[in-house]
Amino acid sequence: MLIKLEVLEKIKSGEITLQFRRWRRRTVKPGGTLKTKVGVLQIGDITPITADEVTEADAKRAGFKDVPDFLKWLDTMKPGELDRIEVSYKGESA
Template sequence: MLFRQEVLEGIAGGRIDRVFRVWAEPRVRAGSTQRTRAGIIVIDSVTAVTPEEITEDDALRSGFKDRAALLTALSKSTKEGGYHRVMLHLGGPDPRTELAANADLTEQELADLKAALDAIDNRGQRVPWTREVLRLIEEHPGLRALGLAEHLGRDRLPFKADVRRLKALGLTESLETGYRLSPRGKVLMAYLRSLTE
């Protein structure tokens, strides 16, 4: 599920504990989790509801000023299907966020990260790409994935999948638009440059 920034802030602050979606079939299930910029969101329940079952409290607890505003927003959905109430809560920080913030790396940790990048590059079917993507993000923080991919003559979706692999190592961070190197990623890039000087 996609969440607007103000909804994520509301979930993180405890003001929002439910969202509504128009789905032919539920896209999430109770007990599942989703990584977001706010942290790990836990899905508590998913219930099909009629418009009559949506209450004023539902509207307030989903970030709308009133029931009418929520129903108006749902009616404007271009998706086909019924209304679903998704109860959720913030389960905690995304471990990748904590990892990305850790810039106090030992020589061994830096060597291990270099080895991880080497392993990714060596397993690939194409030329090594990890350092090139990190360098591009370092030089163009906040640039959309499409723009970054175009710099490399690549398609957007495979490029985004590559960035997710780097994010899993704690080296990049997603912004509202585009990406940037994390503190951990900046330290690694300085280390990699020192090896070639």
């Protein structure tokens, strides 16, 4: 799961606690971790979701201004299943 540095910094600070990914095959699993440029992320619940189910609160937790901003981003993504992924900063890489 590739995440832009700007987003990683916001996850580290706690400003972003949710990510959305559309993919053919999941590359992370609930309870797992992900090593990144800013340290290790903890992966929480992963929920399959449709774009219609994304709430205003979800969009903001993922760093978007609102749902239309999220949908604009989603239109740039490759086709695939959409997942709602809880994320948090776990700590520095070992």
